[in-house]
Amino acid sequence: MIRMMILPLSIVLLAASGYLHAAQSVPMNPNPDTCSAGLGEHMRTRCKNFNATLISFSGCSFTCKGKNHQDKDTITKPNLMDGLPCGLCMECCGGVCTPVNIDYKNQLALESCAKQKGSS
Template sequence: MMILPLSVVLLATYDYIHANHCSTGLASYMNTRCVGLNLKFVERSGCTFTCQGVNSAGQNQITILNLVDGLPCEPCKECCNGKCRPVQFGSLNPLTLKSCAK
């Protein structure tokens, strides 16, 4: 059995809580956007998410929305106009980030 130092346990717990909070916040954001369109959240894929339901004319409606620009989507990548793109860095010292988020 391996005994980990308290600092490692606390750090792992913090990261888990942070990831959970982010995931909960993102789910809430997507659900709110879908409900605002009188639709229900269906799925997230990369930097987009899908809402689906029945419109006022009784027809099925599927709407695909982009996540917010600048949202991390993979390591060293961010959402830009619905696409997961590599983060651009400036050559200044200290290192600067050129985000597509406005």
Template sequence: MIRMMLLPLLVVLLAASGYLHAAHDPKQEADKCSPRLGNHITGVCSSSGATLSSFSDCHFICEKKDGKSTITRTKHYLPPGLPCGKCMECCVGECTPINFNFRNPLSLKSCAK
């Protein structure tokens, strides 16, 4: 009885895990940020023999498998000052709040300088 209940549950869980994994394709996530960004960063990874393994607001990670057990991950930062959220910018690979100079006219203290 328990086996009959577990098998359908396992099938549903396996199907759901495959569906969820497909929704987090790093190339597609990058393309949501800007069209063709996914192609660009995939090319950066492949130029070193690696594959794109993850994308975040301000960085992406390339992964290279050397043999059977060694995996090398390289983190690449997107340019400083790149917008990454509401009133936020990329600074050293992290999405940080923008700092304002409260003068007339209002200006920014960007980390891109």
């Protein structure tokens, strides 16, 4: 009886350790171009519109740093567009990475926050 419990537990522990190791190797501040080849350029262009440069990227927003007309430092934190994927089964909604709503009754139809805003 004990052998029958130890083997499945060992397999679960081995699988979990591999999962944890893989999760630890993901960078905390990813390069936006790993998501999409044009995402980094899109963010840099938006920062240029604020007379600033891109300094960081995090989930559904990014940070631009520049100087105003009085030569004082400015920080701007624009949001990425709603509906953009930001994680496993997640999307950007109002600058926050939120779970995707799936309607299982309607053949796995997605209810994106971007579609909801467009229809209201």
